[in-house]
Amino acid sequence: MASPPVLYLKSIKLTFGATPLLTGADISVGEGDRITLVGRNGSGKSTLLKIAAGMVEADDGERFVQPGKTVRYLPQEPDLTGFANTLAYVEAGLGPGDEAYRAQYLLNELGLTGEEAPAALSGGEARRAALARVLAPEPDILLLDEPTNHLDLPAIEWLESELKSMRSALVLISHDRRFLENLSRTTVWLDRGRTRTLDRGFAHFEAWRDQVLEEEERELQKLDKRIEAEEHWMRYGVTARRKRNVRRVELLATMRREKREHRGPQGAVRLEAAQADASSKLVIEAKGVTKRYDGRPIVENVSARIARGDRIGIVGPNGAGKTTLLRLLTGDLEPDEGTVKLGVSLQMQTLDQRRDSLDPETTLADALTDGKGDWVVIGEEKRHVIGYMKDFLFQPEQARTPLSALSGGERGRVMLARALSRPSNMLVLDEPTNDLDLETLDLLEEMLGDYTGTVIVVSHDRDFLDRVVTSVMMAEGDGRWTEYAGGYADMVAQRGAGVVARGGAAKKPAGDASGSRTAAAPATPAKNRAKLSFKDKHALETLPGYIEELTDKADRMRKQLADPQFYSRDPKGFSLVSAALADLDEQRSRAEDEWLRLEMLREATEG
Structure with a gap:
């Protein structure tokens, strides 16, 4: 039960x-x-x-x-x-x-x-x-x-x-x-x-969701046919008894009201990127690029060649320099050392992480048209801004809404709408999945799959990376970056570990060329070493006192239950104390097992 x-x-x-x-x-x-x-x-x-x-x-x-x-x-x-x-x-x-x-x-x-x-x-x-x-x-x-x-x-x-x-x-x-x-x-x-x-x-x-919606669509089609049949009877049917006619009129009115009040699924986002003429085959060539802040290396001697059609994911912990590397590769930031060469005929569109390019006082319509009227041009197609807004789930009455009044998800959709409406052969996406719902993410992934240009994306979304990118540039620590073929899961398989917090990044073997644009060989996992975490050390110190406290409580309860008059005097209280004692014994057993495990781990660490 x-x-x-x-x-x-x-x-x-x-x-x-x-x-x-x-x-x-x-x-x-x-x-x-x-x-x-x-x-x-x-x-x-x-x-x-x-x-x-x-x-x-x-x-x-x-x-x-x-x-x-x-x-x-x-x-x-x-x-x-x-x-x-x-x-x-x-x-x-x-x-x-x-x-x-x-x-x-x-x-x-x-x-x-x-x-x-x-x-x-x-x-x-x-x-x-x-x-x-x-x-x-x-x-x-x-x-x-x-x-x-x-x-x-x-x-x-x-x-x-x-x-x-x-x-x-x-x-x-x-x-x-x-x-x-x-x-x-x-x-x-x-x-x-x-x-x-x-x-x-x-x-x-x-x-399951798709199956539910398909069934709903079939039911709606059946309702349409029933309404059509009743309307035909109303126009051409032989007049029957008045009572029956009234019932059928009421039935038709009920079906019409049901159809009128039916709320279909919320409109789907329509994503389509305006694509420019193809760029040169070599899109970005970086040689020995280095960037330091206050003496700390963010990017150290990184070289990379990015060709037309590549889809590169940049991953690493917060503070590793992902956005800095992105800006260096796209020419938005000058390196301290090394060179970055961009290909010819490159038309780049950027979705920045903080939505900084959005003026909060600009209206939604003006943000999509750059204040140049009521039309958005996507490739060779000219579309009215209201229709384009609907593709991204905005209502017509929001056209004059200032961007400052929009939610984080709505501002994310505005940035997508702007970036995708402008001709490009290279998309630069810094945390594009922030505040987007799952359905919009689905369509963004499909659009990127159909996009013939080059994509560079910074993201913490493992599923998104696995679905979109063809290789991953991984922060290894101390400004070193390595490229791995495939998505995030492929990188983990090759490297032997995922992204770790700053300060814990795995060191590369001596002699490994930093930042080389070749698929890294599968990393050899380090031998497991016994190690006490902060939590383990604190628990090892506090568990003996906690066990002693539980033991004292249990002893007091046993003395209480030993009273021969307790049950006859208070049967309900006797049951509650018995249950509480059983729970205390279980807690103490778990605490003793945990202390024993940690003590053995401590001995292994010292050994």
Whole structure:
């Protein structure tokens, strides 16, 4: 028999203005569930998660959380105002009985010290602090809204591992396919205000979604035929009894209303790049390129030859210099040493990571037409700006909306629309997947597959890299870069490891030519060495005291249960203490096993 849910939402309804956002959304979360919540941008996923967290009240419907269960919610834009530093912010999220050491441990794992002042944090650093805050208490239910945003690959892969090891039930919203495939066991699809549930992970979602939409289309076609038949009867049928006629008129009116009120799937993004004449065969030739900042090498003696049609992915941890390498290769930044030669007839379009080229006061229509009227020219095709806006899921009434009023996802679509409307034979994409929904990512990948020019992309999205690029330039540390043939998974197979955080990058063997444009030979994994992490060392020091505390509690409970009058006096209390004692014994057994494992690891390290 299935255990009762620890949290559920039933028949949730919510309207913003005159538009219904949620019209009957349900979610049921059981112990240890791994649920991903998917849907188009603007479908109400974040709002539904806030309702689950108790932060937004629905117009109608039911929300239930089992008494005593803890819920933690990760917002997209955390607020650290009022805290002295990041450690104070994370510690404020701990409850009675939570392990205090986890605050510092998680901050360290996420690349923070705990001393950072909130006012000086970047968006990515604030996001990491917020992650530490919700993970530290190890709550019963974790509600995570885009947890991988602003994280680099080492942090994303660490987060995956951490979430897998936790007992918390998870509800995730993310555009990172690989992250969802690795963690989810149930998929909830929010579509046109209602939810559908697939009792399988995200890897099976897209085939199921397509099947649902095909069935819906067939039902709509059947409705059309029924309406056509009833209209024919109304015009030409022999008059029958008046009562029957009234019934059929009412039936026709009901079917017409059903068709009129049917909300089809949200319009699909239409992506098509305006392509210029082909560039020369050699697009970029870099020889011995070096760039240093404050004496620290970011790019050190890198050479590369990029030919027409190549698709190059640039990967590495935050701070490794990915954007710097990109700017050097495209001629946007002068190297300290070495040369970069660009091919002839090169027409380059760039999607920058921070959307810096967008003037926040410019209207949406002017951003797409450069303020030159109402038409967008794509190749040889001239299209009205309103029609082009619709291709990217914008409504006609948004034409005069300033860009400052758009969401992050909408600004991302504006940048895509601008870049793809201009003739190019080379696309430079710096974190193009930020804030894009899964369907838009699908179409972007298809468009890049059909694009005949050259593509250079910086991304932390492993699935996107595997689908798009033909080779990967990997930051090896100390300014060294190596190119590997294939996508991200191919790079991991050849190198023997994925992207690691700065300071932990694998060293290249002596004599290896830095930055050579050849597929690297498969790396030989280093021998496994016993090593105690910060968490292990802290646990080794604190576990004996914790075990002793559990032992004392268990002894007191045993004395209480030894009282022959206890059961007859309070049968319910006797049952509760017995259950609590069994739980304490299990906790102590696990703690003793963990201490023994760590003690053996310590001895191996010292040996």
